[in-house]
Amino acid sequence: MLIKKPGDIKPSEITDQQVYLERRRFMGVASRSLAALAAGMTAPALLAGSADAEAAAKLSGIRKSALSTGEKPTSYKDVTSYNNFYEFGTDKFSPAQQAGSLITRPWTVSVEGEIKRPKVYDIDELFKLSPLEERIYRLRCVEGWSMVIPWVGFPLNELIKRAEPTGNAKYVEFTTLHDPRQMPGQRSGVLDWPYVEALRLDEAMHPLTLMAVGLYGEELPKQNGAPIRLVVPWKYGFKSAKSIVRIRFVSNPPTSAWMKAGPGEYGFFANVNPTVDHPRWSQAKERRIGEIFKRDTLMFNGYGDQVAQLYSGIDLKKYF
Ligand code: MTE
Numbered sequence: 001m002l003i004k005k006p007g008d009i010k011p012s013e014i015t016d017q018q019v020y021l022e023r024r025r026f027m028g029v030a031s032r033s034l035a036a037l038a039a040g041m042t043a044p045a046l047l048a049g050s051a052d053a054e055a056a057a058k059l060s061g062i063r064k065s066a067l068s069t070g071e072k073p074t075s076y077k078d079v080t081s082y083n084n085f086y087e088f089g090t091d092k093f094s095p096a097q098q099a100g101s102l103i104t105r106p107w108t109v110s111v112e113g114e115i116k117r118p119k120v121y122d123i124d125e126l127f128k129l130s131p132l133e134e135r136i137y138r139l140r141c142v143e144g145w146s147m148v149i150p151w152v153g154f155p156l157n158e159l160i161k162r163a164e165p166t167g168n169a170k171y172v173e174f175t176t177l178h179d180p181r182q183m184p185g186q187r188s189g190v191l192d193w194p195y196v197e198a199l200r201l202d203e204a205m206h207p208l209t210l211m212a213v214g215l216y217g218e219e220l221p222k223q224n225g226a227p228i229r230l231v232v233p234w235k236y237g238f239k240s241a242k243s244i245v246r247i248r249f250v251s252n253p254p255t256s257a258w259m260k261a262g263p264g265e266y267g268f269f270a271n272v273n274p275t276v277d278h279p280r281w282s283q284a285k286e287r288r289i290g291e292i293f294k295r296d297t298l299m300f301n302g303y304g305d306q307v308a309q310l311y312s313g314i315d316l317k318k319y320f
Helices: 011-015 017-038 043-047 076-081 094-101 123-127 156-163 201-205 257-261 304-311
Strands: 108-113 119-122 133-140 145-155 171-176 196-200 210-215 229-231 244-250 285-288
Touching (some): 076 145, 123 210, 133 210, 156 201, 156 210, 171 201, 196 201
Parallel strands (some): 145 285
Antiparallel strands (some): 145 210, 171 196, 171 244
């Protein structure tokens, strides 16, 4: 997601990432193991690396959702070690190594703006707001890779209905925690912090739009956006803001962190669209993490039957 000039992009950044991933994983495990052995750690402690070192809490009473894809989920290891979370570094492996410094309890989410019932929710209240569902969704990153992730969460519209938006509420803005002491990446100017994303109110109300609090049946690992994040499966992954502390209803379209960083590259809608290239690379194909050959990217990431009507009459080349 870094803003680079066309000449700076090497094809290997996209095509050879699986090889790179394996190499980094091997090097990471090897160097951690050596350091830990020197410190006299035992085998189980060795296996549990950095941010994954804390045992993830199991979530109970999870319903299966009819909205899940039947595709095979990406491995837990890949889902939790190959991440984008610039608050913890700009490469894919830093979040799993550095996100241990994030404190996820106590945590509150302020729901505010153009609504009749503003409220500051304690995170544990949000876990109980609505029955938790497992939603196995495709995630397509704007950089050209994809995963299939068994999220656990509840539809955002459950929260919106309780907030009772006023007639002036047209957009919903999501803001990530801003605390450079916990989030070392925020000490750099790589983005204009805090990370902000937004949806149109009807997109936010769509039954597919999920507030995720877990994955693979457990609470979210920190590198995946604990304790609560957005998941919008028909949009590029950057729309799915992590570690959210504020949800604000507004009348004008908010400017997201990525729109500020690269207005010509990252649009407000960011719908997955194989026919609209990123200015620096094609979006026609993607590499599913864990697979060797690229596959075709699907319009709206394969969720067109459910969401295409949200954009009828809109020129998606212009409004990318
Ligand atoms: N949210 C915050 N706060 N900061 C980020 O850097 N990266 C986004 C999105 N949410 C990001 C974020 C991008 S580019 C992607 S692809 C997804 O998170 C990745 O989610 P994952 O690491 O759980 O797969």
